[in-house]
Amino acid sequence: MIDLSTKLNQDFILDNPLMTASGTCGYGDDLGEVVDIENYGGIVTKSLSLKPRKGNPPPRIVETPSGMINSIGLANIGVQSFLEEKKTGLKKYSGKLIVNIAGETQDEFLKIAEILENESWIDGYEINVSCPNVKKGGIAFGTDADVLYQLTAKIREQTDKYLIIKLSPNVTDIGSLALRAQQAGADAVSLVNTFYGAAIDIHTRKPKINSVIGGLSGPAIKPAAIAKVIQTAQKVDIPIIGIGGITDGADVIEFMLAGASAVELGTVHFMNPAAVVEIKKYLVEYCRQHEINSLQKIIGKAEI
Amino acid sequence: MDKHYFFSRIVANNRVCDKLFTMQLKAPEIARSSNPGQFINIYFQNSAKIFPRPFSISQIEEDIIYIRYKVIGSQTSKMSEWKKNDKVRILGPLGNKFNINSEIRSHILVGGGIGSAPLFYLRDALLEKDLDVQFFIGAANRDEHYVLEDKSCILKLATDDGSIGWHGTVTELLQEEWPKIEQPAVIYSCGPEPMLEALKKFAQKNNTEVQVSMEKIMACGNGLCQGCAVRTEDHIEQDYVLVCKDGPIFKAKDIIIDD
Numbered sequence: 001m002i003d004l005s006t007k008l009n010q011d012f013i014l015d016n017p018l019m020t021a022s023g024t025c026g027y028g029d030d031l032g033e034v035v036d037i038e039n040y041g042g043i044v045t046k047s048l049s050l051k052p053r054k055g056n057p058p059p060r061i062v063e064t065p066s067g068m069i070n071s072i073g074l075a076n077i078g079v080q081s082f083l084e085e086k087k088t089g090l091k092k093y094s095g096k097l098i099v100n101i102a103g104e105t106q107d108e109f110l111k112i113a114e115i116l117e118n119e120s121w122i123d124g125y126e127i128n129v130s131c132p133n134v135k136k137g138g139i140a141f142g143t144d145a146d147v148l149y150q151l152t153a154k155i156r157e158q159t160d161k162y163l164i165i166k167l168s169p170n171v172t173d174i175g176s177l178a179l180r181a182q183q184a185g186a187d188a189v190s191l192v193n194t195f196y197g198a199a200i201d202i203h204t205r206k207p208k209i210n211s212v213i214g215g216l217s218g219p220a221i222k223p224a225a226i227a228k229v230i231q232t233a234q235k236v237d238i239p240i241i242g243i244g245g246i247t248d249g250a251d252v253i254e255f256m257l258a259g260a261s262a263v264e265l266g267t268v269h270f271m272n273p274a275a276v277v278e279i280k281k282y283l284v285e286y287c288r289q290h291e292i293n294s295l296q297k298i299i300g301k302a303e304i
Numbered sequence: 305m306d307k308h309y310f311f312s313r314i315v316a317n318n319r320v321c322d323k324l325f326t327m328q329l330k331a332p333e334i335a336r337s338s339n340p341g342q343f344i345n346i347y348f349q350n351s352a353k354i355f356p357r358p359f360s361i362s363q364i365e366e367d368i369i370y371i372r373y374k375v376i377g378s379q380t381s382k383m384s385e386w387k388k389n390d391k392v393r394i395l396g397p398l399g400n401k402f403n404i405n406s407e408i409r410s411h412i413l414v415g416g417g418i419g420s421a422p423l424f425y426l427r428d429a430l431l432e433k434d435l436d437v438q439f440f441i442g443a444a445n446r447d448e449h450y451v452l453e454d455k456s457c458i459l460k461l462a463t464d465d466g467s468i469g470w471h472g473t474v475t476e477l478l479q480e481e482w483p484k485i486e487q488p489a490v491i492y493s494c495g496p497e498p499m500l501e502a503l504k505k506f507a508q509k510n511n512t513e514v515q516v517s518m519e520k521i522m523a524c525g526n527g528l529c530q531g532c533a534v535r536t537e538d539h540i541e542q543d544y545v546l547v548c549k550d551g552p553i554f555k556a557k558d559i560i561i562d563d
Contacts, residue, residue, distance in 0.1 A: 023529070030527045030549075033306045034395065054544055058563060061523050061531030063355045068523060075530045075544070218354055247351070270523040271354045272347065273395060274309055 014041030021266030022100035047102035052078035062208040067218025071211040102128040124162030130193035156185035175235035190241035233259025249282020257302040332367035340426035344396030360422035372421040416495020442474025504556035514556040
């Protein structure tokens with residue numbers, strides 16, 4: 001029997017290392033119409049803000065070579081509607097449920113976490129300090145080490161839930177930021193959010209998305225994301241959740257060897273909505289082939 | 305699962321004329337549960353172009369669904385090479401449906417070019433209810449038309465070059481014919497945005513409902529990415545709706561078509 005589970009800490013064990021990346025699976029329910037979400041070790045919801053957000057004007061997405069640029073602008077139903085509309089469905093999910101939180105101010109982050117704190121069906125938070133597509137908040141919290149430290153420490157003070165800080169790759173030294181998050185009490189860091197990207201229509205000379213610069217994701221960013229995971233693994237002791245262009249099981253193995261304890265699947269949901277099923281099969285096969293009884297033994301085992 | 309994601313077998317993939325094709329796909333569950341106006345995603349094993357492509361369901365025959373497509377880019381070009389018995393990954397049925405009100409006297413279908421695709425399925429559904437259907441289709445020229453005659457309902461064609469039917473746009477043709485159409489009427493349409501916009505204005509003037517099938521670039525096709533937003537026609541508070549999930553069918557008066 002091959003064990004795919006991955007232990008992020010004593011009380012936080014995922015049945016398998018596959019999670020959804022925020023913003024690519026709705027609140028778990030939309031994706032659930034296509035594939036059984038029980039296949040995931042963890043679900044990360046779309047970013048929630050205190051009040052509903054309508055998002056950015058169109059066009060919001062564009063296909064680019066082996067990837068896409070998005071500028072959705074954190075469109076979401078807000079924390080109250082989330083509790084009213086999504087609770088019943090999500091309570092049935094047996095894996096780890098992580099709510100992604102996006103605030104414009106430190107107070108907003110804290111307020112959202114406060115509202116969710118007593119909901120025992122929510123296992124953790126992923127703090128979005130890396131959205132490139134909003135005017136206020138977003139990436140501003142994830143690029144200044146002191147601001148990041150303060151925010152993380154404040155949320156840590158008021159929650160016992162598993163606390164993940166989602167980092168931006170659009171920084172000079174992601175490892176130092178991850179270290180500051182660790183020092184402030186984060187349980188894990190997830191990386192990477194999208195890279196800055198832009199595309200221009202050469203005939204109309206107009207940018208292909210409304211905000212001119214958006215977030216690049218998809219297979220195109222995988223090698224860049226792997227590099228960020230390696231750099232971060234050299235700096236921190238807390239678990240790293242790897243994100244960036246994963247499309248198949250081999251990609252997951254690669255992220256884990258680079259130092260990721262778990263991974264999030266994002267853009268692949270658009271390319272192949274049932275990818276999780278195929279990836280799980282591959283992980284088992286890989287372990288068999290390499291005579292490994294527990295997948296987590298490969299974490300950080302790239303011979304660097 | 306409400307939406308079916310699987311490898312479908314191609315039953316036929318025929319060139320109709322010039323760049324127009326009709327593909328038949330074996331998809332029993334989609335055929336059973338779909339409604340006119342809904343679409344499917346076709347997935348390409350292509351690591352450079354990562355999005356699936358959406359296609360309206362154009363007809364249903366027992367457990368087979370039809371799509372009509374025009375070769376425009378590299379993906380549709382690839383599709384035109386697919387052969388009978390090839391397997392292709394699809395997801396569906398996606399989106400909402402045309403709203404059929406049987407109390408309405410005249411049901412007017414207006415298609416522009418390949419935009420006529422979903423209207424064939426709608427025509428079949430309306431005829432099944434014994435409703436009065438008139439089908440208007442416009443295209444650049446004769447070769448861009450899927451059908452030149454239709455025994456099941458009144459068919460009126462328009463071409464930009466006058467090679468068949470009315471010489472001009474399909475909206476002009478509709479205006480010309482409008483006085484002969486028994487009221488009340490409802491218009492269902494799919495086609496290029498300028499055509500939909502023109503219909504919206506025409507219908508406003510004539511106090512008639514127009515349902516439009518919209519198309520926007522989509523990544524997921526089922527509400528996950530929120531990429532295919534269109535602005536709603538609400539002047540007090542700006543809002544958006546998603547073409548893939550809230551649409552693709554909207555009342556023209558509710559949305560800003562040509563944003």
